[in-house]
Amino acid sequence: MNLLSPILLSLRVAVLATALTLAIGLGLARLFASRTVPLRRIWESLILLPMVFPPTITGYLLLVVLGKRSPVGTLLSQLGLSVIFTWGAAVIASFVVSLPLMFQNCKAALLGVDRQLEDAGRTLGLRESRVFLRITLPLATPGILGGTALSFARALGEFGATLMVAGNIPGRTQTIPLALYAAVEGGHRVEANILLAVTVVLSFAVVAVVSIYERRGSGSRRVAPRR
Amino acid sequence: MKSLAGVLAVSVAVAFGSAPCAVGQQTEIVVSAAASLTDVLGSLSSQAERVIGAKVLFNFGGSGALRRQIEEGAPVDVFFSASTEDVEALEAKGLLVAGSRNDLLSNTVVLIGGPQASPIDATTMANATDALRALLSGASVLAIGNPDTVPAGRYAVRALTTYGLFSIVKSKLALAGNVREVLQYVQNGSAPLGIVFATDVLAAPPGTVRQIYSFPESSLGDHPILYPVAVVSASKHKDEAMKMIEFLQGNAAREAFRAAGFILK
Numbered sequence: 001m002n003l004l005s006p007i008l009l010s011l012r013v014a015v016l017a018t019a020l021t022l023a024i025g026l027g028l029a030r031l032f033a034s035r036t037v038p039l040r041r042i043w044e045s046l047i048l049l050p051m052v053f054p055p056t057i058t059g060y061l062l063l064v065v066l067g068k069r070s071p072v073g074t075l076l077s078q079l080g081l082s083v084i085f086t087w088g089a090a091v092i093a094s095f096v097v098s099l100p101l102m103f104q105n106c107k108a109a110l111l112g113v114d115r116q117l118e119d120a121g122r123t124l125g126l127r128e129s130r131v132f133l134r135i136t137l138p139l140a141t142p143g144i145l146g147g148t149a150l151s152f153a154r155a156l157g158e159f160g161a162t163l164m165v166a167g168n169i170p171g172r173t174q175t176i177p178l179a180l181y182a183a184v185e186g187g188h189r190v191e192a193n194i195l196l197a198v199t200v201v202l203s204f205a206v207v208a209v210v211s212i213y214e215r216r217g218s219g220s221r222r223v224a225p226r227r
Numbered sequence: 228m229k230s231l232a233g234v235l236a237v238s239v240a241v242a243f244g245s246a247p248c249a250v251g252q253q254t255e256i257v258v259s260a261a262a263s264l265t266d267v268l269g270s271l272s273s274q275a276e277r278v279i280g281a282k283v284l285f286n287f288g289g290s291g292a293l294r295r296q297i298e299e300g301a302p303v304d305v306f307f308s309a310s311t312e313d314v315e316a317l318e319a320k321g322l323l324v325a326g327s328r329n330d331l332l333s334n335t336v337v338l339i340g341g342p343q344a345s346p347i348d349a350t351t352m353a354n355a356t357d358a359l360r361a362l363l364s365g366a367s368v369l370a371i372g373n374p375d376t377v378p379a380g381r382y383a384v385r386a387l388t389t390y391g392l393f394s395i396v397k398s399k400l401a402l403a404g405n406v407r408e409v410l411q412y413v414q415n416g417s418a419p420l421g422i423v424f425a426t427d428v429l430a431a432p433p434g435t436v437r438q439i440y441s442f443p444e445s446s447l448g449d450h451p452i453l454y455p456v457a458v459v460s461a462s463k464h465k466d467e468a469m470k471m472i473e474f475l476q477g478n479a480a481r482e483a484f485r486a487a488g489f490i491l492k
Contacts, residue, residue, distance in 0.1 A: 060295060068300025068461075084301040085257065085286065167286040167296065169257070170269070182287065185407045186266050187430050 003191060005171050006179035007198055009087060013175055014155040017094035021151045024095075025102030026144065030132070033110040050161075051100040058097060059164025066092070066165060083165070087173055090166035094155035101150040109143020110136060142214050149210040156202060254281040256467045257302055259293040261309035261454065263406070263426065267487040268307075271480055278477075279470040289405075290378075297322055297459055304462040305471050307331075307454065310378050314455045324458040324465065331475060332454035333490040335425045336382045336447075338362075338440040339413050344420075347440040356390050359440060363395050363420070370401040370412040370421035379406035382452060383422035386442040410436065424452075426488035453492070 028047065037043060050058045066083045067073045076083060083089050113136050121131045137144075159177040166173040168182070176195055183192035256279075260268055265287045275283050286293070286303065294313040297303050298320070306323065308314045311330075317323045338347075338359070347362070349355035363369060372380030380402065387393040401418055403409045410427050412418040414435045428438050444451055456475060458468040474480060481491055 056292075063296060063299045063301070073300065082302055084296070084299070163288060164292060164296070167257075167259075167301070168288050169284045169286045172284055173286075182262075182265055185262060185405075187407075187432060189432075 002171060003179070003194055006174050006176050006195070009090075009174070010156060010176040011202075013087060013090045013094055013158075014152055017091045017098060017155040017158075018148060018152040020091070020095045021098050021102040021155075022144075022148055025099055025147065025151070026106045029103055029106035029110055033107050047103050048100045050097045055097060055158065055160025056164060059093060059161030062089075062093060062096065062161060062165045085167045085169065085173060087166065090158075090162045090173055090175060093161035093165050094158045097158055097161055098151035098154040101154055102147045105147025105150065106140070106144050109140035109147070112143065113139045145210050145213050149206055152206055153203065156199070156206075254464055254467055255284055256281050256304040256462075256464050256471060257284045257286055258305040258307060258471060259286045259288070259296065259301075259303045260307040261290050261293070262287050263309055263424065264307060264454070266430065267483050267489075271483055274479055275471060275474050278474050279467050281464065281467040281470075283471065291376075297461075300461065302461075302463075303459045304464055304468040305456065306459055307456040307475070309454055311450075311453050311455055314457060317459075318457075322460050324460055324462075327458035327469065327472065328455050329457070329472060329476065330453045330455045330492050332484055333444075333492055334452045334454070334488075335444070335490065336379060336386055336422055336442050336452070337425050337428060337438050338420060338422055338442070339410075339428060339436045340420050340439050341413065341416060342434055342437055344437045344439050346438060349440075352390070352443075352446075355440065356392070359390060359392055360395065362439070363392055366399070366420045368399050368401050368418045368420070369396045370403055370409045370418035372406045372409055372423075373402040373404060377403070377405055378452075379409070379422070379424055379427075382442075382447055382450075385448060385450065386422075386446040389446040389448065424488075429488040454489070 031037060032040060032044065053061075063084065064070060065072050066076070066089070068077055073083075083092065117139065118131050118135050121135045122128075126134065157177055158175070159181065162173075162175060163178060166175075168174055168178045170179075170182075174182070176199055180192055180195045180199070183189075183195060258268070265285075268285055268287075272283055272285065286296075288296075290308040290310045290313045293303075293306065293308065294317060297306060297317060306314065306317065314323065314328065318325075318328070347355060347358045349358055371383040372378070374380040374384045384393060387396060401412060403412065406423050406427055407430075409418075409421040409423050410431055413421040413423075414431060420439070425438070425441065428436060456472055458465055458472065462468050484491060
């Protein structure tokens with residue numbers, strides 16, 4: 001059993017999925033936090049569904065949506081793209097299951113920012129985009145970071161949905177959780193323990209990075225008003 | 228924020244940098260195979276690639292999940308299932324190449340216990356039934372796979388019913404999510420007895436479990452344990468897929484299957 005390939009693959013999938021959830025989750029959170037979206041509750045429930053579903057069900061739905069028989073799958077195959085059984089499918093699976101965590105954290109963080117500070121910026125002539133970038137975003141950073149850490153952890157541990165859409169192909173789509181499962185199933189204790197250790201180290205690393213940035217974030221918040 | 232963006236940019240770069248560069252235009256076939264075949268097929272993969280002249284990618288999973296993937300048009304060339312039901316469902320939908328199916332392997336269900344357990348040495352079913360009844364009545368727990376989802380659990384219930392012993396164990400079953408969990412329960416002493424496939428016993432570390440009794444095929448009624456293999460209709464590499472099935476019937480593969488405890492059909 002090659003152990004390096006699942007580790008590298010898992011890192012690649014988790015990093016890309018987290019970058020994607022950060023961009024889209026933060027965007028959606030800003031949309032829902034800043035204006036009244038029609039049918040807001042329905043949209044939010046849809047985003048949160050993957051948290052309620054068992055991952056296998058999410059995976060099955062993704063398989064149906066991306067599969068050759070669906071409109072999306074037909075469009076993809078006309079473009080010459082086949083997503084099922086690629087590591088791209090693993091990124092999509094991780095993205096979908098971690099989006100709810102990112103969205104909820106970002107939304108809470110944005111709503112938690114003091115409106116008066118934003119208004120103060122506006123009275124001083126800042127455009128809306130600048131208000132968001134210079135005032136709202138820095139103040140919301142700790143919450144956004146928390147969401148990012150949770151999303152990364154969730155993406156790194158993704159199993160059920162990945163198994164359905166990316167398959168469990170050693171050397172191609174077998175991520176750490178899939179390889180770990182195969183190692184335990186096959187009674188390969190040494191490999192299983194190594195993968196377990198790698199997962200623990202990665203988790204500690206994520207927590208460490210986040211807490212460093214959180215400390216810096218709270219530091220800059222104290223300095224901010226003086227600027 | 229700037230440094231955070233920097234960290235993100237670097238990590239994305241690392242992620243893309245480690246992406247595998249596209250391999251040449253070598254033909255690849257995907258073989259979706261039951262999880263219980265993981266080790267034995269893994270050991271045959273490089274040999275198979277040499278013989279059929281194409282890269283062989285194995286996709287391991289539960290037979291039911293693998294069937295769903297094929298139904299949704301996943302790019303699979305060969306389906307090697309641990310259950311006839313899933314193969315028959317695909318055949319009924321025309322998703323497997325007619326005539327390509329081969330019921331390659333069989334397996335047996337066995338009663339196992341800890342290292343101190345003593346095997347039942349019975350020549351007739353009546354003798355075996357008495358010994359099994361005594362053993363099962365005295366045991367606190369019997370671990371089997373959940374019969375709703377785990378094939379080995381289904382076979383266990385069938386065999387026990389045939390022997391008229393299911394009523395004895397009904398109230399003391401520990402239902403596991405898959406057959407290897409049953410093995411774990413018996414290995415670490417959580418359950419004194421369990422029912423698994425003969426191939427699972429061989430996969431356990433030596434000296435941790437002992438086979439007590441092997442249920443004969445006749446005890447399973449009309450549903451013998453079979454591992455059918457077939458070519459998927461949507462395959463773009465049917466020649467290589469056929470060659471793969473031929474390879475799986477060949478001597479090298481048969482030797483590996485036998486060593487892993489499978490029964491060759």
